[in-house]
Amino acid sequence: MKNLSRIICLLIILLSSIPANAFVLRVGLKEAVSGITVSATSYFDLIDMHTNQVILTTYGWRTYRIETENGGLAVEGVGTFQGPIILVPMSDAFGKVDNQTYRGKLEISRINGGKILVVNIIDIEQYLYGVLKCEMSDNFPMEALKAQAIIARTFALSNMKKHQDKGYHLCPAVCCQVYKGASAESKPTTTAVDKTCSFVLSYENNLAKTFYHSCCGGKTAPFIWKEHSETPYLQTKSCPFCKHPRNSSYSWTQRISFYEIQKAFSTGEITSVSIKEYDESGRAKTILICHSGGNSIINANKFRTVMGYTRVKSTLFSLHNDDPGVVFNGTGYGHGVGLCQWGARGMAEAGYDFKEILGFYYSGVCLQKIVFEEEK
Numbered sequence: 001m002k003n004l005s006r007i008i009c010l011l012i013i014l015l016s017s018i019p020a021n022a023f024v025l026r027v028g029l030k031e032a033v034s035g036i037t038v039s040a041t042s043y044f045d046l047i048d049m050h051t052n053q054v055i056l057t058t059y060g061w062r063t064y065r066i067e068t069e070n071g072g073l074a075v076e077g078v079g080t081f082q083g084p085i086i087l088v089p090m091s092d093a094f095g096k097v098d099n100q101t102y103r104g105k106l107e108i109s110r111i112n113g114g115k116i117l118v119v120n121i122i123d124i125e126q127y128l129y130g131v132l133k134c135e136m137s138d139n140f141p142m143e144a145l146k147a148q149a150i151i152a153r154t155f156a157l158s159n160m161k162k163h164q165d166k167g168y169h170l171c172p173a174v175c176c177q178v179y180k181g182a183s184a185e186s187k188p189t190t191t192a193v194d195k196t197c198s199f200v201l202s203y204e205n206n207l208a209k210t211f212y213h214s215c216c217g218g219k220t221a222p223f224i225w226k227e228h229s230e231t232p233y234l235q236t237k238s239c240p241f242c243k244h245p246r247n248s249s250y251s252w253t254q255r256i257s258f259y260e261i262q263k264a265f266s267t268g269e270i271t272s273v274s275i276k277e278y279d280e281s282g283r284a285k286t287i288l289i290c291h292s293g294g295n296s297i298i299n300a301n302k303f304r305t306v307m308g309y310t311r312v313k314s315t316l317f318s319l320h321n322d323d324p325g326v327v328f329n330g331t332g333y334g335h336g337v338g339l340c341q342w343g344a345r346g347m348a349e350a351g352y353d354f355k356e357i358l359g360f361y362y363s364g365v366c367l368q369k370i371v372f373e374e375e376k
């Protein structure tokens with residue numbers, strides 16, 4: 001096991017696939033709202049980008065309502081402007097939207113339908129300060145947090161085009177990564193981001209697909225999304241590290257009635273439910289439902305999505321019929337692909353460092369320092 005670090009290479013080179021200026025992220029905080037309230041933790045300016053004029057300089061304790069009006073943005077007590085309006089806090093201050101605090105700048109603009117879009121314009125490292133604790137508990141060991149910081153940075157940069165048609169790079173929800181701004185920061189997670197500043201995972205000089213999940217339940221899953229091919233580093237493998245006394249999701253039991261499954265998948269009256277196929281990691285691949293209208297075969301991941309991720313915590317389960325329902329006995333929590341977070345914790349507690357953790361879950365990837373080009 002101590003040879004794990006051999007399967008990760010450490011290179012300090014430029015990643016050619018990264019667009020220039022990508023270190024400044026646009027995170028869409030609010031979309032299609034009719035009004036917002038802005039303030040800051042200290043002095044701030046509001047600038048109308050249409051005229052490039054500072055329209056207001058004020059203390060943070062003052063709050064201002066901004067609403068759409070007559071084709072523009074009406075700032076309460078100040079006037080109506082075409083926008084976008086940028087809120088720029090004083091050097092060490094944070095901007096606020098509806099009482100949520102953010103580093104960087106806030107851009108408020110009108111979008112189609114006369115609604116407001118709020119975008120947080122922020123350096124990627126500062127963005128990660130507001131992500132890490134939302135994605136991994138800050139009481140996990142530092143080497144696990146550092147591994148998570150690197151995969152969160154890589155994940156953010158490789159998903160930059162996800163919402164480009166809407167005028168921003170990333171959203172603040174699970175779809176991209178959960179981001180709650182400055183209020184979600186903590187000392188250990190910020191330290192983990194700082195200690196791994198600019199490091200990403202790559203494969204063949206492209207950003208790696210750094211999928212991760214809470215707990216694999218003993219074996220990671222093969223890559224399940226067909227559109228991503230070229231990912232030999234996302235293989236199923238035994239994970240002896242996530243069976244941890246504090247991991248309450250390692251094994252779970254869930255009972256679901258036939259009636260509920262019948263309603264969810266619009267079948268006839270159900271007589272039995274069984275696993276039809278397994279994938280190479282032993283996870284259920286398809287589920288066979290026998291009912292009064294015939295047989296239905298459902299993809300196991302779809303079954304999990306429809307019945308609820310928190311009820312069917314993974315597809316690594318066995319089941320038995322307990323008329324009139326099904327009892328699932330499972331292990332793990334999440335899709336199982338890539339890094340197992342509880343496994344990363346187990347590895348860190350066993351003395352492995354972040355390079356060994358990443359090398360174990362993404363076998364064959366490189367750790368690279370990303371270098372961005374200056375704005376021309």
Ligand SMILES: [Zn+2]
Binds near residue numbers: 170171173174176177
């Ligand atoms: Zn998103």
Ligand SMILES: [Zn+2]
Binds near residue numbers: 215217340
């Ligand atoms: Zn695991």
